[in-house]
Amino acid sequence: MNFLKKIGAVISAAILTLSLAACANTENSSGASGGSESGSFRTIDEIKAEGRITIGVFSDKMPFGYVDNSGDYQGYDVYFARRIAQDLNVELELVPVEAASRVEFLQTAKVDIILANFTVTEERSRQVDFALPYMKVALGVVSPDSAVISSADELNGKTLIVVKGTTAETYFTENYPDVKLQKYDEYNEAYSALQDGRGDAFSTDNTEVLAWAMSNPGFTVGVESLGSIDAIAPAVTKGNTELLDWLNEEIKALGEEQFFHADYDATLAAVYGDTVDKDNLVVEGGEM
């Protein structure tokens, strides 16, 4: 009897939970398709009237958005965020966000802009509005100084280390069938394999290999940009066209003074080095 009661309680609780989840879902999809009716985002006039803009950044993703030992926000994204606030002539409020909740923060208008190393994808474009890109990511190939691989064609017949499930694995399987792939589950396994000489080179996102080569002398990134290029762009709440247009104009204007190259020198150079061709990572004026 007691047992039956318990089951009843569990079932009714489950139904309630499900209906709540369903509510949240429908809300989600309507917001994504319509967008403009949400109306809770702030226009530029409202931002200026309040004298403050809120921008969502990472707080633990060095060198894009992180908090330094003095407790201040730093990084490539933060540098840009400061400039946006300066040009709007408002105060800047930085909100720490996680990769998983970036879309939600915009959909509920809890921040005006997300500047958190946000890669433009088709699925995300349905949920938020992306401005022009200010950075890009592609594949990179790192190899020992003694036998530097400086183009993807040099890899034919050689052994390339990749991590399972990464874009590097798919790219080389499809485009370079003559490259022998050695696959690992974890990044640290792949890096030790490269250090032990079990393969001729290692390929993954260029930001990743550049940072690694920088802190591991004896290795060079011979190929800095390869494969399809992903754009990284600021995002605003779906339908906030006014702020979106302003951002696009801002990015174009900043291109004239080579702002993002300065941003690179101030934030990324320490991690990726000065010898890197900055144009493989930095996007000026929104032109990829």
Place this chain on the structure above:
Amino acid sequence: MRGIEVLFLGNNMLRLLSGLWVTVRLALISIGFSLVLGSALGAVMTLKNPVVKVLTRVYLEIIRIMPQLVFLFIVFFGVTKLTGANLSGEVSAVIVFTLWGTAEVGDLVRSAFGAIPKHQFESGASLGLSKLRLYLYVIFPQALRGLLPNIINLSMRMIMTTALVSLIGVTEVLKVGKQIIDANRFDYPNAAIWVYAAIFLLYFLICFPLSLISRRLAKRRADK
């Protein structure tokens, strides 16, 4: 030992401590509200009314089934989506932990009163105590003694669960730790173990005294 110096760079120690304060403050406020609301809920739950029984039961089960993280997301993002009201991360966290704590405290209070033998009520009444005095001098002290260790236990669980609030933009002690590790990951690749050790110590310093009190109370109760 390389990496331990990260803890003393810049304001890091102070940041960890203020992160700890965020954790403790959230837990204290939530447990405070939970005690008040939970006692009321517990009193209601002792009623024999079947409707009340079903309603409180459903509430309790929902809270227990739903992972706290989902619950945080529903309150922080869901409420804004449905009503447009913009709750801050901390307010959302207090709401979620209070709803959770209220359910748990309510159930504890109900069972604490239920555990008091019927003859205690009867002998109190036969001594000529008024209803108020009966509860004040006979029932409450006994119920409270059984309740306290469980409440302390719940508080400790709450302190540890607050680590989830970093997902809704509240920077508590664990998040500060992650920020410190990440900001120094090139200069001090081994910092992680020391930062986590420091956080472990901070949690320990908060929770161990509570655990001691709880154990002592439980023992005193067993001795009687």
